[in-house]
Amino acid sequence: MTIPKHAPRVPFALLITALVIGGMSLLLMLNTASAANEVKRHDIAAQDESVAAQVQELQNEVAESAAPQNLAAAAAALGMVPALNPAFLVVASNGAVRVLGSPAPVTPLYVAPPPAPHTQAATTTATSTATSTATSTATSTAPSTATASKSAGAPNGTDSSTESSAPSSPTSTPTPTVTLPGGNR
């Protein structure tokens, strides 16, 4: 094949060259833009990740400090104690207040239960009626031997006199009484 001898070669070559150069530079520009965007995206993604991590960490902190054991410790550190006997106030429409329940001051025995072992002084804060009647109960039922025999052949409890742990006096924490065979009660 022969190229016509007198074809206008120069403009044609220029056209092709211009097309090639233009195309190449366009491609280059697109590539650069794409790469630049990718870099930008990467940066933003990294930033997003670090912010998300920060949020996560703060959430962990909130969850941790809102957990009951930490709330209880913080409350105890402030000198707060769990209230024992619930009481509610009912405010009537005329402003009169009625107390439901028997509120009683909390004794220091109940301060900060997590470390302090809870003692038998439950009745310490109970009303005086409960305490006195509990005492009378103890006198009525306690002073005999407490034995129970079981069909499975349990030996009868020894006849040692039982002092079923007496209700505590309002002022002192009772030391646990000697444990002796009880039975089914």
Place this chain on the structure above:
Amino acid sequence: MTARRPPANPPRRGSAPPPARRFGPPPPPPRRPRRPAQRPAQRPVQRRAVRPKRRRHLRLGALDGRLRFGFAAVCTLLLVIGGRLVQLQGVDQSGLARQAAAQRVDTITLHALRGSILDRFGVPLAYTSDAQDITADPKQVKPADRLHYAEVLAPLLHVSQQSILDGLAKPGQYALLATALTPTAAQQVEDLGLAGIYTQATTERQYPGHTTAANIIGTVHSDGTGAAGIEASLERVLAGHDGTMTYSVDNLGNVNPASATTTDPAHNGSTVRLTIDQNLQYTAQRYLDSAVAASGARGAQMAILDVHTGQVLALASNGTFDATDPNTIDPSTPIDPPVMSAFEPGSVQKSITFAAALQEHAVTPQTVITVPDSIHTGGVTIRDAWYHSTQPFTATGILAESSNVGTLKIAHMLGRRTWYRYEKAFGVGTKTGIELPGESSGWVPPLKDWSASSFANLPFGQGESMTVLQLASIYQTIANDGVRIPPRIVQSVTAPDGSVNATKQPAGIRAIKPSTAQTLRTMLESVTMPGGTGVKAAIPGYRIAGKTGTAQQPDPNHGGAYSSWMFWDTFAGMAPADNPQFVVAIMVDNPAHGVEGGDVAAPLFHDVASYELQHAHIPPTGALSKHVPLEDCHGLNPAYLPANVC
């Protein structure tokens, strides 16, 4: 002239012909010289203009021989290439395509986020958060630098310098130096810019409550799969499933930004909402821990149920492990004792006997029964826990003072079949079906297997066993006017798309009539009133119904005979008795101090119930307990009798 030969050196074209030839015939075309070697002899000035043409002529002259040779060479090459093409495209095609794809495509796993576990108010009990592992490539760390690395990294990683040195001394190219660092700490490590130290994204299961509810939630293996508790039993719901992402990479493994990525998205796990109340659970565990410490008991357990739904509000035991640290799990105790370990309930179980007797009209609360101190039945002698003369107790008094003899007399009025029917109606000996692994069914001997002495034991809760959850369920039945709703602990499951799937509530099972349940509740109130065994459970201002229990434990050192000094102390009760909202069941295993259920378990009830009454805003109803005489005081002088008996 015609024969005249051209001159040996023909004149070049363009050169002036010799003048002598002007009139002769045209000269023959000049011959092309055979050899270029002849050329150098004459290299005239005009050579430059002519040269291209002459060269073409030179090549054309070589056609005939070389063309064939070249053609053959090209054909051979084409054949080889074509053959290879056929081989590649036709024969090995799929394998090669795969290899090629593997080289330019990378697939990574998208890890599904494990679902959270929430309490009944939506407070997270367990959730997964992002974390970073710190790894090292020991090959990249010079031995001389190891000490420096250890000194710098130890405080950031919260590990000992020695463990870092050990990690760096490892052979190979991978050593795990620290797991699950917070992103901030990991960033600090990265900022050090130490060669050969890398971070690796991972996730960490968070249990903000640590020990709180750990027996229920359980924990996860190091690979993140459930190991115990809800984490294990609802593994499929919580785990979700992993997805994949595929994208094209260059030869260095960098993602091609323009490449189309295909993604099979990960499906995150669902969120599980439990019925437990984290604060109540914590309080229960705390009180159990301190009660065990104070009483020298082997252990203690508690179950708290909502009366109207049977939902578990708390399920606690002492000494619960820390869910964030599986090393704290004591392998010698069950993970979740309140559902896994059964015990003999003792007198706390007398409520079933009384429920049966009331419903069958065998007794009323005021029925007077003459109760001796002991009774001989089924070949054995059963005594009361305390000595008393033969006394005319009311049915209420028998329950309040927990007389074994009186209870047996009432049970014998019913007969064993009737009694056994009620026992089963209250769910004794059958699993509750709670969504926790390893539930114990407890045990009550089938009627046909009863020995002569069985019926001398069972009515007051010896010779059978139950979990503290089953015990709570019995009292939930009484509190819920006779309808037992098997306890459940999973409230709902929320899919990642937000759709909530509430747990189907099991149908209620009517065990006793509402009127029977109400009567029994007033009888149980007398237990916590002066004269009863459970006064320490009383909460001033409220009406509290409950029952103490002190069951003898079989003593392995005496051939399994019942021990006289090892007890299960129990208390189960409800508050407020006149409008029950929640039920608490407590078991204290073999306390060293405090013999009876009224000494150890009842105060625990008082403390936990007091808390829950305030926490759940349950005011007193204001009603007063009805006093029912405990004994028939006819003909006796009340002045000589303890208060409240008459």
